[in-house]
Amino acid sequence: MTRGLPSFTLERPTDLRSAALMLAEPGACALGGGTDLLPNLRRGIGAPATLVDLNGVPEISGLVREPDGTMVIGAATTVQALAEDADLARALPALAEAARAVAASGHRSAATVGGNLCQDTRCVFYNQSDWWRCANGYCLKHRGSTCHVAPQGDRCHAAFCSDLAPVLLAAGARVQLCGADGQRSLGLQEMYLDDGAAHLVLRPGELLAQVRVPPLPAQLRIGYAKARTRGGVDFPLAAVAVAMQVERGHLVSLRIGISGTNSLPVLVDAGAELQGAPADEAAWKKVQQLVQRQLAPMRSTVTSAQYRRDAAGALLARLLRQLAG
Ligand SMILES: Cc1cc2nc3c(=O)[nH]c(=O)nc-3n(C[C@H](O)[C@H](O)[C@H](O)COP(=O)(O)OP(=O)(O)OC[C@H]3O[C@@H](n4cnc5c(N)ncnc54)[C@H](O)[C@@H]3O)c2cc1C
Ligand code: SF4
Incomplete structure (x- = not known):
């Protein structure tokens, strides 16, 4: 109730x-x-x-392309506008695809990019009615003293489930934060902390104003894939984005963004370790190992942690082969 x-x-x-x-x-x-x-x-x-x-603030609404190709997305832009933008569909189709995968159409027409990136983390013991949580003694994240997912621990493991974050991370996006004392710019990854009860570095009163996607090399390929329980409307059990650049069969860069598994969106810069390596099955095996080390799904959804780990691995393997092929 x-x-x-x-x-x-x-x-x-x-x-x-x-x-x-x-x-x-x-x-x-x-x-x-x-x-x-x-x-x-x-x-x-x-x-x-x-x-x-924030919906009546024109400075943070809409998409603009700057002369150098940087795409500036206002935080109050709706997810539906992102899904329908013709320029974005050409420049970064994976982001439009991720936008189309957010919730259902009714949500997307109201939901904003800022809300998507700043959405709360989720847990099956937390996203419940007050009486349900009360009957369980609440939990560490809100009003209680114990985490039901990891009772011995002292942190919250609720999962961050944004569909947009993985693609934006893989594309190297930055964010512009605005407070009463001024503005600051951070890499998107720096906006998050690995704590399900306090996963954003935003200071009191600070808001996310803009997302800035840098100009992307023409040879960079970006793909996105999502696993969810109900195809029509559901949070990702795992959402994976891969940005890969290959030249003459060798890796130039490889960035991977994942959400749904940890309390923050995971960014793995596999290109730093594998730069120059042949883009082949041996490399993909190493990438899988690198990524799996970073994933920490917990028993915070009705779907098992192992399933979410396996789903992330399977989506990643599929994307690596698709983009390289
Ligand atoms: C049934 C259902 C299914 C869903 N499925 C998905 C899904 O598949 N994928 C997905 O990613 N999400 C999903 N969501 C979550 C949500 O709908 C989306 O993440 C949406 O994009 C949130 O945006 P919003 O503008 O509605 O956020 P709001 O609800 O308005 O805000 C969310 C949080 O962000 C903060 N916030 C909002 N804007 C800013 C800003 N500019 N700066 C700082 N803080 C800000 C708010 O204070 C709040 O804490 C689902 C939700 C429901 C109810
Ligand atoms: S992970 Fe633990 S502390 Fe966090 S919301 Fe779930 S039960 Fe609560």
Whole structure:
């Protein structure tokens, strides 16, 4: 059983500076499409005093291509706009494909890129109604003292399940964060921490303003694949993106992004270890070993941890062969 939304004040800023100032107030929380946040609030997870709706801030809405080819994606751009953008479909089709794989069409038309990258981590013991969690003594992540997934441990292992993050990581995207005190730029990977209860480095009041995808070499091939329980609407059990550049049969670069398995999206720069190696089955075996060492799925979904590990490995193997072939 879910309950109604808690009381809050809704702010609708129309410029970025005002949004940052509103978010700097105690108890304020950013609102994109609300497709992740509002179900959690209905379940009694969090009770912000103010929601700051970012959808009316033009500086962070839409896609723009800069003269050097950098693609700038405003955080308030909807996932549907990403899925339908003709320029993006040409420049980075894997990102459009990942956008089409987010939830269902009703969610995508409201969901934003910022909300997708900042969405909460998920766990079968946490994404439940208040009475369900109460009956289990809550858990370490919210109101409780024990993690039901790893009771001996002192951290949360909830999984980060964004579909967009793997492709953006593989493509080397950076993010622009904006707070009342100014802006800063980070590599996308640097925005995350390996802790399911606090997986973002955003400071209080800071918001994700833009995602910047650098110009990509013409020879770079990027692929994306997702395993989920229900094809029509579901979070990834594993979502994998591979960005590979091969010249004369040898690897020039190879970056892999994965979500659904860990508390943060995993980035593996296999190109650093395998640069110049022949792009063949022996290399793919090494890549699989490198990646599997980084994956840490836990018993936080109804699907077993081993299944998610195997699914990530199978999707990775398929993508490596497809892109090299
Ligand atoms: C049934 C269902 C299925 C789903 N399936 C998928 C799926 O397959 N793949 C997937 O990736 N997601 C899925 N989701 C999760 C969610 O719908 C998407 O991740 C969506 O993109 C979230 O965006 P939003 O704008 O709605 O986020 P919101 O709900 O508005 O916000 C999510 C979180 O991000 C914060 N936030 C929002 N914007 C910003 C910003 N600019 N800066 C800083 N913080 C911000 C909010 O404060 C909140 O904590 C699913 C959700 C549901 C309910
Ligand atoms: S992993 Fe543990 S602490 Fe985290 S949400 Fe699940 S049960 Fe709670």
